[in-house]
Amino acid sequence: MSDQATSRARLPLAGALQRQLAVRFGGAAPGMEALAALTLLAIAVPEQLATSRLAGMPPITGLYAFVAGTVAFALLGSNPQLSVGADSTIAPLFAAALTTVAPQQSHHYVVLAGVLAVEVGVFVAVVGVLRLGWIAEFLSTPIITGFLAGVAVIIVVHQLPDVLGLASPGGSTVHRLGDVLSHLGHANGWTFGMAAGVFAIVELSERIDRRFPGALVGLVASTILVGAAGLASHGVAVLGSVAHGAPTFGLGDLSWTTVHQVLPVSVVVALVVISQTAATSRAFADEGGYQVDVGRDFVGVGAGSVLAGLSGSFAVNASPARTAAVATAGGRTPWTGLGAAAAVVVLVPAAGILKDVPIATLGAILVYVATRIFHVDDLRAVLHFDVFEFGLTVVTLLTVAFVGVEQGIAVAVVLALVERTRLSARPSVHEMGRIPGTTSWEPLREGRSSAVPVPGVVVLLFAQPLYYLNSEHFRTQVDEMVLQRRPPPQVVVLDTVGLHDVDFTGSRVVRGLLDELYHLHITVGIARAGDHLVENFRRSGLYDRIGADHFYESTDAAVTALAPR
Template sequence: MTESTLTKTSWPVFRSLASFRPSDLPGDLIAGLTLAAIAIPEQMATARLGGFSPQIGFFAFIAGSLGFAMLGGNRFLSCGADSTITPIFAGGLALLATSGSPDYQALAIALALLVGVILVVGSLFRLGWIANLLSTPVTVGFLAGISVHILVSQMPGVLGLPSPKGPTLDKIAALAQHLGESNLYTLIIGFGVLAVVAGSEKISARIPGALIGLIAATAAVILGHLESKGVSVVGVVPGTLPTPSLPELAPERWVKLVPLAFLIAIVVMVQTAATTRSFPSDPDKPADVDRDFLGAGAGSILAGLFGAFPVNASPPRTGIVSETGGRTQISGLFAATIVLALLAFGATLLQHVPEAALGGVLLFVALRIIRLGQIVTIYRQSFGEFLLIVATAAAIIVLPIEQGVAVGIALSLLHGIWSTTRARLVQFDRVPDTTIWWPANPHMPGERSPDVAVVGLQAPLSFLNASNFRSDVLHVIRTSTPKPRLLVLEASGILEIDFTAAQILLDLIKQCGEDGVTVAMARLESTRAQEAFARFGIYDVLPKGCIFHSVDQAIHALAGKTQPAS
């Protein structure tokens, strides 16, 4: 039994602790302490972003940390309340209940349970490929749109203005009209905390700038009696501990949550996969994305049972654990323990925290998730994909946010389909004085054999491009002079063949045979393509002995044996 097999067998739960050694404990504790210092203000701010009281954010962090440590695989990943998904589910829930009401919280709990179940099922059925549904341009546009939502939602608190109602663009217009009515103290606190967090991040990600800013802002409120000057504070935070419970909702209300749950689950899958691949437990082994879906799903289920909302992997917090010496999920569990102790014994310390300070933390989060560098690079290198960024961001900003996310996913899929349909036939030339056949290029000299055409398709052969493939092959045969007697399909780029494409390929081989053109296959390397050839009977239709390991081998074997076309 190999070491990896032994690990999987011996550690069905808490697998991330399998490699723990006593010498790892100091590093884990330091990383956990740093993580708690980062997470406490962040979880409070994210809960506020979703319309919940601060302790609900703490419940989400405790549940996410415990659930992932139990069933996840990554040693560093931090799971908890996350500003990427919070605006999405908050927007969806606001259509069903008044934000902050008991009904709103019950729906959030139910949503967490549904998201958790979807992630667990996705893990069991090994659906890690779903994480690839969002292309990079769509992901960048998605984050830009989410960033605008966060900025717009937090600016009223930072400016000391009432929160405007209506669509995002209407909110922006309303804020612009009332800028002159801003509360100066609130404004200084909000942007002061933003400056502290940004400055600390620039110096070192290990500095808990958000906690420092929160403490300084709270001290200023207390010493300057700023509550009497219009500065809103968090108020009394109940020192309650999470207790398991289930929401009381009618079945039809659960059903209404399912589409939103699927959207949230897809976003969690994408972000969890990106996080675990960026911070692998073992750089020499591929990340176990499916196992980490299980951990994130367990975190959301526990969050629902604890009375909180869905949780997600956090790339910044995970990076903190990795950079500060964390070695196992003990760091996350230690941070969760600190947060639990704060709830039990220190909740009263939070009542004078100004809401503008939490807004300042979220302003930093919003600005950080805008990937300006990537946007500029994509604009310079692929203007068409830059338009995907713009379209995705616009959909998320203009439409109800959950609809915008759905549009973003649809745009990503359509872009993938469009890219596949663009795959056209490529003709190959022989590199002079070699046996190498290479795609024809005006900048590289090449040679062709008389009466032989070598072509290839650098994409899966599917219903999306099979008709164009057949048309292109026939065009090459009919327009080449002299007419080729041997057609070699260089198949190294064909990774898969579906039923529709197989039928078209069968007809094409038969048609070529009737026209006196022998068809041969070279470099059919993909095992899936080989299985498709056998499954669809393509091997049986090809002339005997027409499968080769190289183009040169095919030409040497067949070029002299083919008969001139009649």
């Protein structure tokens, strides 16, 4: 292809991108965007520092993650308010897995985190490009609730040594918790007091006004207090020397072994990122009254993770809390995030001033974050709705918290699929009645329905695909409701509005039922059959067996035509 032809081919793509960016960045009110950017900056800096610690990474990498995620999403995403960066939901997820391979903050650990970020980014972006967001539906709401609660437990247990001034023991959640409980008598009162004070500041600021940067106020105040009161001499630990400056791009000593080591946890993290991104983007779009393309949002977040991984940081995610802060502060375009990211870039060279930040402060911020993702009200709602689904939630919570994140997700998904299979294998066949004075039909429910049966006619509704797993249950119910009835009905009408598919086993069961019904001289009619079901019946010979003149557009039409006079 000639250079001229190549240029012409690129122009439509460039023009489309230019139009999209014009829509996303247009209509900004500079004053409101600047105020929202300052609000986001004040919330993001302490949160990203704390999250980098939760991820087992050097503090500065949290700021790298924020810049990478924000810039990539601003250019490629669709939601104008979504804030992307380091996230406390996924940080403990991959930290728990990577810690079994390398010590936290070691060179090998940083390389592993970078490779994982790139893998997560590629997975999420591919899901966006191929419109595969439905895979996140494997994680139902009860599972996500239990998963987040389990992550919250991990966060709190991992931060307890920091907020109590104890040595961090490492190991599993159970081992860490046991070690903390056995050493409570050695807790540092100054450290705990500072952590409690910062937690109180953040909690109070959230109650008063979410735009108030309580975390930043707590961080600055505690840092000043440590220096002014000489609390380091009282055993209050601080960050110490903080690496700063521009990131080094690349993945270091990359190998296929490294790629394979982090692949399983990358898939789990990607699923969580997909779920959280979709939920956050849609929620704020509904609240703000604008449209989003979730597929593009996946591409933007995925690109952010790739860029973060290549810049020596870790995987990023959409943040519900920061997005809420942007929306509340009046941010309406990506300029808000870009403004905050630009300010972070300016601050990065001066990150050395963070050396006196108390570790207990970051621990307190993370404990507060944990309280925000442990949704007690949602747990109560699941329990009230269904005990089995609450059991799924509890199993997920306990497995994630005390066994492992990957194992918790795997166990919960398997249990959820088993439950869905159980329900689909035991669907109900409903006997229908006509509502007097109308042509409408509804299930006959004693004391709860005004519908009445038509003499000599049994109308059945089976609102599920009929396949090998539920076909015998269907046969048993029809046998009880029709074949064992004395006297038997003269007409049976099957309303198939929800029975949109029949497999080979199901067709055999239907043929057997037809043989029994016809042997008893019972007329059979089919109502509201879709094109796909009719085609299935044709292929199996059931259409000819029933007769084309016994297929009807509505239940009432079938009963009117077939009911005994």
